[in-house]
Amino acid sequence: MCDHKLNLEPMPLKTSPAQPLRRPSLVCYVFLVILTLIFIAAVGFLITWLVTKPKKLHYTVESASVRNFNLTNDNHMSATFKFTIQSHNPNHRISVYYSSVxxxxxxxxxxxxxxxxxxxxxxxMNVKQIDETLVxxxxxxxxSNGKDLRSQTSLGKIEFEVxxxxxxxxxxxxxxxxxxxxKIExxxxxxxxxxxxxxxxxxxxADI
Incomplete structure (x- = not known):
């Protein structure tokens, strides 16, 4: 009988090449920065609101008059409207700039x-009187509006909106x-x- 020797040498293991570590992309960094800025702004707004405790601005028409009123038969009207608007800012820490009115x-x-x-x-903490004359x-x-206006004038009054x-x-x-x-109505x-x-x-x- 032939004497066969078994080859017991270990087989070499196949190893896959090492995977490079994935680094966060630039998009991720930008997203994190934006998210952080939004969070900081939200916290700042909340702190400001808690500190100032803003109150609503109040507006009223204190007095009004209509002079030189004339309504023609063909529904053309002329008049001079005078009124005073009172603007009240009740806030202790907030002032208001009116850029255009x-x-x-x-x-x-x-x-x-x-x-x-x-x-x-x-x-x-200021109350301001605004006197206006509109012609x-x-x-x-x-x-239809002419009919409604005539109905009011027959009662000796006019109701309008500022x-x-x-x-x-x-x-x-x-x-x-x-x-x-x-928008103040x-x-x-x-x-x-x-x-x-x-x-x-x-x-x-007031809607602000």
Whole structure:
């Protein structure tokens, strides 16, 4: 019998090449930076809000009158509107910058008169009186609005709306906010035609 020797030498193991470590991409770094900045801004806003405890601005029409009123048979109206708007900033740490102010007198969503105001600054804990005179000249009314206006004048009064649109910024310490649009609507401003100096105060709704 032939003597066969078994080859018991170990087989070499096949090893796969080492995988290089994957490094975070530039996109991941940018995303993390943006996320961190958003978090810091949110925390800063929360701290500012907790410290200042902002309160709503309040607006009212304190007095109003209509003079030189005339309504023609073909529904054209002329009049001079005078009124005082009171702006109240009740905040202890927040002042308000009004960059631009537009004021409208309306009757049932129809603009009767329009004017602009100079920019102004309202300090903290301040009440400001805004006196305005707007003139409507030969404004054409629709048939339905003309009928409603005649119905009111037959009772010796007129009810109109004062609308204010403003660009505002808020200041806390050295920080100023970006511009925001304030829409202030003072409805049901009622004045007497027989006694022009008599009117009812009207509160306003503000959306800032």
């Amino acid at each position: 537009e004021i409208f007198v309306k009757f049932k969503d129809q603009t009767l008169a329009f004017d602009t105001m100079e920019p102004f600054h309202q300090p903290r 409507a000249q030969n404004v054409a009314f629709s048939k 609308f204010v649109k403003a660009r505002v910024r808020f200041k806390v310490g050295i920080w100023k906010s970006s511009h925001r649009t304030a 003072c409805s049901h401003v009622t004045v007497s035609l027989s006694q022009p100096n008599q009117s009812q105060n009207s509160s306003c709704d």
